[in-house]
Amino acid sequence: MVNQQKDTEQKIMNAAKEIFQQKGMTGARMQEIADKAGINKALLHYYYRTKEKLFEKVFEMAFSIFIPKMQEIMLSEKPVFEKIEFFIENYMDLLTKHPYIPGFVINELNRNPQILVNIFEKNVQIKENKLFEKFDTQVQTEVQKGIIKPIDTKNLMTNIIGLIVFPIVARPIIQGIMFENDKKQYDAFLKQRKDFVIDFIINSIKA
Amino acid sequence: MVNQQKDTEQKIMNAAKEIFQQKGMTGARMQEIADKAGINKALLHYYYRTKEKLFEKVFEMAFSIFIPKMQEIMLSEKPVFEKIEFFIENYMDLLTKHPYIPGFVINELNRNPQILVNIFEKNVQIKENKLFEKFDTQVQTEVQKGIIKPIDTKNLMTNIIGLIVFPIVARPIIQGIMFENDKKQYDAFLKQRKDFVIDFIINSIKA
DNA sequence: ATTTAGTTTAACCAACTGGTCAAAAATAGA
DNA sequence: TCTATTTTTGACCAGTTGGTTAAACTAAAT
Numbered sequence: 001m002v003n004q005q006k007d008t009e010q011k012i013m014n015a016a017k018e019i020f021q022q023k024g025m026t027g028a029r030m031q032e033i034a035d036k037a038g039i040n041k042a043l044l045h046y047y048y049r050t051k052e053k054l055f056e057k058v059f060e061m062a063f064s065i066f067i068p069k070m071q072e073i074m075l076s077e078k079p080v081f082e083k084i085e086f087f088i089e090n091y092m093d094l095l096t097k098h099p100y101i102p103g104f105v106i107n108e109l110n111r112n113p114q115i116l117v118n119i120f121e122k123n124v125q126i127k128e129n130k131l132f133e134k135f136d137t138q139v140q141t142e143v144q145k146g147i148i149k150p151i152d153t154k155n156l157m158t159n160i161i162g163l164i165v166f167p168i169v170a171r172p173i174i175q176g177i178m179f180e181n182d183k184k185q186y187d188a189f190l191k192q193r194k195d196f197v198i199d200f201i202i203n204s205i206k207a
Numbered sequence: 208m209v210n211q212q213k214d215t216e217q218k219i220m221n222a223a224k225e226i227f228q229q230k231g232m233t234g235a236r237m238q239e240i241a242d243k244a245g246i247n248k249a250l251l252h253y254y255y256r257t258k259e260k261l262f263e264k265v266f267e268m269a270f271s272i273f274i275p276k277m278q279e280i281m282l283s284e285k286p287v288f289e290k291i292e293f294f295i296e297n298y299m300d301l302l303t304k305h306p307y308i309p310g311f312v313i314n315e316l317n318r319n320p321q322i323l324v325n326i327f328e329k330n331v332q333i334k335e336n337k338l339f340e341k342f343d344t345q346v347q348t349e350v351q352k353g354i355i356k357p358i359d360t361k362n363l364m365t366n367i368i369g370l371i372v373f374p375i376v377a378r379p380i381i382q383g384i385m386f387e388n389d390k391k392q393y394d395a396f397l398k399q400r401k402d403f404v405i406d407f408i409i410n411s412i413k414a
Numbered sequence: 415a416t417t418t419a420g421t422t423t424a425a426c427c428a429a430c431t432g433g434t435c436a437a438a439a440a441t442a443g444a
Numbered sequence: 445t446c447t448a449t450t451t452t453t454g455a456c457c458a459g460t461t462g463g464t465t466a467a468a469c470t471a472a473a474t
Contacts, residue, residue, distance in 0.1 A: 008451080027233035027318065030432060040453050045433060100317075107314045109379040110307075111234065116383045132385055154385050154396065155403050158374055166369030169376070172316040176323045178339055178361050189361065196362050204411045215421080237462060247423050252463060 009047055011037045013057070020058045021100040024107055028055075059108060060119060062101045069094065074131045080142050081206070083135070085198050088164060092194050095168050103169040132157070148205045156205065163197045216254055218244045220264070223255075227265045228307040231314055235262075266315060267326060269308045274333060276301065281338045287349050288413070290342070292405050295371060299401050302375050310376045339364065355412045363412065370404045 015036035019028045030051055034041040048054035073086050095102065109116060136153040143150050167174060167190060175186040222244035226235045237258055241248040255261035280293050302309065316323060327333060343360040350357050374381060374397060382393040 023318065024231065024233065024314075026231065029430090031430090041432090042434080042454085043452060046451075049433095051432065103313065103317050106310065106376055106380070107231070107317075110310050110376070111230065113379040113383070116379060117388075120383075152403070155400060155407075157385065158381060158400075159370055159404075159407065162369050162373030162377075163366060165377070166373045167365055169313055169317070170369075170372070172320040172323060173313070174365060176320070176327075178364065181324075193362060193365075196359070197366075200362075200366065200411055204407055236460090238460090248462090249424085249464080250422060253421075256463095258462065 012047055016054050016058050021104040025055050074135050080139055084201055088198050091164050099168055102165050146207055149207050151205055160201055219254055223261050223265050228311040232262050281342050287346055288409055291408055295405050298371050306375055309372050353414055356414050358412055367408055
């Protein structure tokens with residue numbers, strides 16, 4: 001029955017996501033994934049032939065969660081200030097829902113940078129869109145118009161993403177040192193940080 | 208012979224550092240560490256009883272690399288602007304020499320946040336110094352004096368560290384997307400970024 | 415030269431790991 | 445209902461893993 005099949009496949013994917021994102025490729029165990037999915041281990045290999053193939057699917061899905069919103073915002077016709085504000089707002093919310101993904105992606109990419117190349121090969125549209133080049137052109141146009149200060153777009157982009165992502169991936173250490181490991185306090189910190197980062201970036205570039 | 212002993216122990220540590228920092232606790236293999244150290248695997252267990260104990264030593268040393276400079280700068284009597292400039296300058300240089308450490312620390316801390324607590328227990332002086340509180344007081348003093356804009360120190364500190372660390376831990380993805388995987392270009396990017404980040408932070412807080 | 419203590423090794427082990435396979439169970443089509 | 449196909453399972457396997465052990469080696473002290 002097709003429904004049962006999709007159901008099992010989905011149960012496997014959900015379990016695999018959770019385990020892989022928490023423990024990484026090398027730390028995850030097929031048996032643990034099977035247990036979490038409530039099925040036999042052999043069934044994992046029936047649907048996804050190897051651990052590596054299952055992992056690649058999980059990684060691909062994790063990575064792709066952040067692509068559509070990026071495209072929507074970056075390719076829109078909004079001015080730079082608005083784009084930045086939307087970008088920070090949306091991605092901080094997205095990360096609140098998927099806090100494990102950035103650390104997972106960063107870690108696995110450090111282990112094997114080749115994964116990124118494979119994803120680009122499979123999913124050409126991402127690279128083809130040239131999101132960055134488009135944004136770069138827009139920024140430099142507004143620089144020349146005198147709307148924003150002269151700035152290197154790559155540095156700006158790195159700053160924006162860094163300020164968003166870093167407090168999430170480095171949560172254990174920041175929460176431990178600056179917030180005495182108080183989870184609620186740190187959640188509040190992340191919440192108030194949204195407007196702070198927006199102001200911080202906008203102030204630093206407006207002419 | 209004491210010299211021989213220290214030599215073997217050092218060879219093990221060097222090998223363990225390299226393997227653990229590259230592959231993480233779960234990805235590292237005792238056999239691989241032994242091979243890299245040029246010794247028998249049983250000798251690993253002779254000097255460091257278990258994989259976990261060896262790992263803890265490596266993690267502790269990796270973590271402690273970043274502490275002394277932090278204390279030196281933060282506890283000095285320099286004004287805030289100078290402290291920030293020194294901090295960024297020094298840590299970006301330090302990270303160039305040890306690029307694997309931040310990713311390693313962040314990843315292992317996400318896997319097991321307890322490690323941080325253990326380190327604090329073993330190494331009380333780090334926590335006792337209350338580096339952050341001291342810096343916070345200084346910042347708020349200069350805010351009241353009208354030298355710098357009103358700002359929350361925790362947000363400021365998170366920004367500074369994030370802007371330094373993020374381009375290092377996220378190197379594969381940034382280099383891949385924004386620099387077409389050109390290593391030399393990315394190294395040049397990191398180099399010019401030092402002054403950029405200093406200006407970026409200073410400009411954002413000066414009154 | 416012999417003893418003593420620390421160092422290094424080869425061989426080994428039990429537990430675990432990803433993966434396979436044949437058979438059973440469930441489902442769909444006739 | 446009977447058959448063909450797909451899904452699910454338990455039992456199993458070969459290779460790997462962290463860790464142990466007893467014996468061999470080294471070098472200094474007596």
